[in-house]
Amino acid sequence: MGELSGTEHSLSGKVMQGVPQTRLSPAPHNLFLSQKSSPWKTIFSMLTSVMILFFFVQIFIVVVFGFVDGDMDGDLGPMDPLLVIFGTICSTPFLLLFLLARKPKLAHVVRLNISNQGSNAHYITPGTLIQSTNPTVLQHHLIHNTSPLEMPSVRQLWLIFVIGTLVSSVFMAPILVTSVNAVTLLLFFIVALPAWIIGFSTPVFAWWSTSNEYFGLSTTRKQGEWMLVAGMLSTLPALLINSLISPIIINLLGLSVTDEYSLGFGMILFLSAPIGEEISKALAVLCLARFIDSSKRGFQIGFSVGLGFALLENMTYILNSLLIGEGAAISFVFTAVLRAIGSIPGHATWTAISGYAIGKYVVNRRSNNLTEKSYTDTKSSSDSQWILFDNKSGLPIISSKTRKLPNLPSWLSAGQQKMVRITGNPVIAVAIAIIFHAIWNGSLWSISVLMKDSSIIVQLLTNMTMIFLLILILWIILRRLIPFALLTD
Secondary structure, eight states: OOOOOSOEEEOTTOOOTTOOBOOOOOOOTTOEEEEEOOHHHHHHHHHHHHHHHHHHHHHHHHHHHHHHOTTOSSSSOOOOHHHHHHHHHHHHHHHHHHHHHTSOOEEEEEEEEEEEEEEEEEEEETTEEEEEEEEEEEEEEEEEOOOBOOOOOHHHHHHHHHHHHHHHHHHHHHHHHSOOOHHHHHHHHHHHHHHHHHHHHHHHHHHHHHHHHHSOOOOBHHHHHHHHHHHHHTHHHHHHIIIIIHHHHHHHTTOOSSSTTSHHHHHIIIIIHHHHHHHHHHHHHHHTGGGOSSHHHHHHHHHHHHHHHHHHHHHHHHHHHHTSSTTHHHHHHHHHHHIIIIIHHHHHHHHHHHHHHHHHHHHHHHHHHSOHHHHHHHHHHHSOEEEEEOTTTOOEEEETTOOOOOOOOTTTOOOGGGOOOOOSOHHHHHHHHHHHHHHHHHHHHHHHHHTTTSOHHHHHHHHHHHHHHHHHHHHHHHHHHHHHHHHOO
């Protein structure tokens, strides 16, 4: 490839007479884009997306309520046009911000090759002329600026989470042990925002980094981010089901959803939430079918979609724990830690089961219409190639041609001898995910109902025991699912 020895001139809209315009051409297969290593870039991108989607989802729900249940009393009707208009106006800016943030990142690549049959001047776009000392042939391409999915290390993210939650609780502790005054309130407000961000995001990113580091699947940043974003978006239909549709149905049955110990409230937890959330997440996985090239990829996508769902859901739980009042220091730590090792990997695990089956279904269906080789060729022709360089040394780290293999530590995998087979039927897989989710929610609700007349200490100890038991069972299941999904495909 020749060097560009001339200069690029802007013609301010003037047309170069006698210099034909060189049109865009498809990029060759051997074209690689160099990328600098930037593991935190993905984190900041996802934080921006989840902030935007959090406000969009919360406000857009108001629009739907305005159409279906304007007075928000859990019964159909009346319609509230003002609520619809207000929600639409307020949610539209966030939707536009999201679309702007997720627009495709394109790279305009210009290549010059020395050739006696070439030219010294090339007109490529309106207002742009490239000149070279030697005769050259110019080709230019517009391609997706693809880079690998990079994440900070798992240890680094967990360290930030642990230190962040401990420091935050220390700064909030004065409100617990002393009366509320200007100093304690100032300390609280200073630490509240960073505590919220660290509490809801870092454990999700730590689990996401775990899948990226150990699953052994080459993933581009575009793919990885869309997996997480799809999970965030799946919270919208799930929230509509849990907060609007199910309460209306339960009220029609004559049951109450306002008393947390009532059967109606329990049905939201152990029926509505598992069904609505797992189906919504499974549909999100299906929407990413273009990324699926194997059932193990489906497992990875399901795992990431579950994390995306948990990321947005976690924002609400952590925020509520901070707004509880004088006990914020304790409630924040308990909520953040228990969700970090319980609900977050739970969402990821249940959706990974669905994702594996959906992946198997997509691959089998695709093989009936397209051979594996032709699919690979089609996929590679649309994806740009990349080489990742270390920022300090300038040496290449990895490329899109590098083949990654699963590297499963013992804490994440029980080994192939103890692995549990995952069904390849998507309907059965989603049903299994719903059942596991229902058992999780139902167990916690049942314990709270049984212990409602007990002392606070007994209730706390019983709930903590049940939570840790569920986490232990979840860990046992996950360690047996992962080797089957990643090592036998």
